[in-house]
Amino acid sequence: MPTVVGIRFKPVTKIYHFLPLKEETLRAKDPVIVETSRGEELGWVAMEAHNAPGSQIKGELKAIIRRATPLDLMTMESYRIQEEAAQTKCRQKVTELGLQMKIIQAEYAYDGSRLLISFAAEQRVDFRELVRYLVRSFRTRVEMRQIGARDEAKLIDGYGRCGRRLCCSSWLTEFHPVSIRMAKNQRLPLAPTEISGICGRLLCCLAYENDMYTDMRKHMPRVGAYVEWEADKGKVKGLNILKESIIVETEDGNRLEVALSEITNLKEKAPAAPVDNPNKPQKQKRRKRRR
Numbered sequence: 001m002p003t004v005v006g007i008r009f010k011p012v013t014k015i016y017h018f019l020p021l022k023e024e025t026l027r028a029k030d031p032v033i034v035e036t037s038r039g040e041e042l043g044w045v046a047m048e049a050h051n052a053p054g055s056q057i058k059g060e061l062k063a064i065i066r067r068a069t070p071l072d073l074m075t076m077e078s079y080r081i082q083e084e085a086a087q088t089k090c091r092q093k094v095t096e097l098g099l100q101m102k103i104i105q106a107e108y109a110y111d112g113s114r115l116l117i118s119f120a121a122e123q124r125v126d127f128r129e130l131v132r133y134l135v136r137s138f139r140t141r142v143e144m145r146q147i148g149a150r151d152e153a154k155l156i157d158g159y160g161r162c163g164r165r166l167c168c169s170s171w172l173t174e175f176h177p178v179s180i181r182m183a184k185n186q187r188l189p190l191a192p193t194e195i196s197g198i199c200g201r202l203l204c205c206l207a208y209e210n211d212m213y214t215d216m217r218k219h220m221p222r223v224g225a226y227v228e229w230e231a232d233k234g235k236v237k238g239l240n241i242l243k244e245s246i247i248v249e250t251e252d253g254n255r256l257e258v259a260l261s262e263i264t265n266l267k268e269k270a271p272a273a274p275v276d277n278p279n280k281p282q283k284q285k286r287r288k289r290r291r
Contacts, residue, residue: 002057005064006047007034012154014173017056019063020049031068033110038143042068042076042110072110079108086138090117093133101125104147105155114141120152150175153199160197167204178202182210185217187241216241221266228265229258 004017005026018034020026030045087106094101101121108115115138119125127144134142147155154168168175183195183206197203217239221227225236227248237255238247244260 001051001053002061003049004052004057004061005045005049007032007043007064008046009041009043012169012171012173015046016043017052017061019061021064021067024067025049026064026067031073033065033068033072035062035065039109039113040065040111042072068110075112076108076110079110079112083108086115089137090130090134093130097130099125099127099130101127102152104152108140112140114143116143116145118145118147118151118155120147120149149199149201153197158198160203162205166198172204175204176207178204178206182206185210186213187239213241216244220244220260221246221263226267227258227263229262230264232256233265 003020005020006015007018008015026032026045026048028045028048032043032045033040034043083106086108087103090106091103094103100123101119103117103119105118106115107118115134117134125146131142131144150168153166157169158166160166164170178201180190180195180202183190183202186206186209188195188206195203195206220239220241221236223236223238227233227236227246232250234248234250234256236246237249240246240257245257246260246263247255248258249255
């Protein structure tokens, strides 16, 4: 197993693996300069040197170039101050050109060698003229990156319907697939306003308890099944998964909530109707012969 160091470039983002320095020991939160596919970047140690299994390594490992100096940090901070002005200027030019795009963020590389513009758009946008203008204005390499609704919410930040800060901007480092099946599995209202976040997509928290609901459903009868308990018997009309109980309609039409532990017998189909004369032989249906 290779020895790697986990590096994070922004708070609450994915951790990337790099080869450690040979002559220095890096500690958590130490700033370092690393080589990436986009050039040199400044990041912070999130995981100290450790042996990682091959399943966690994707692609070719790159090395940490050096430890970041105080001058690197000062240079990065000076460019951070300029990002708001760059973002405002970019938005003004987008309005002037009439482009159907929304500028979300402008971000400089730590040494000012690159300006990354993140934007959202519903369709493809021809921003070549915008890039030429930005290159002339800022005298640096400009990259445009189109992001989705979830990434936009993560960058802007905010508060969810629960009253707490958004998961994606406070602790969730990666987005996981969320489907409408999860809402159905948890018997939640399927109205879009009830199960969607401020990004307009399905709530990420639908996936948090989905596995638990799935496991608990395996031990509960299906709706429509017939059950018996010490006091009575009836047909299952609903499930209360968290309370581990079921809603049962008895033969006289009453509805009761019965704990799952009280069920003594379960039948997936309705019991057979009683026969008037059980000794009378039943007629067997003749099969038609095919000619």
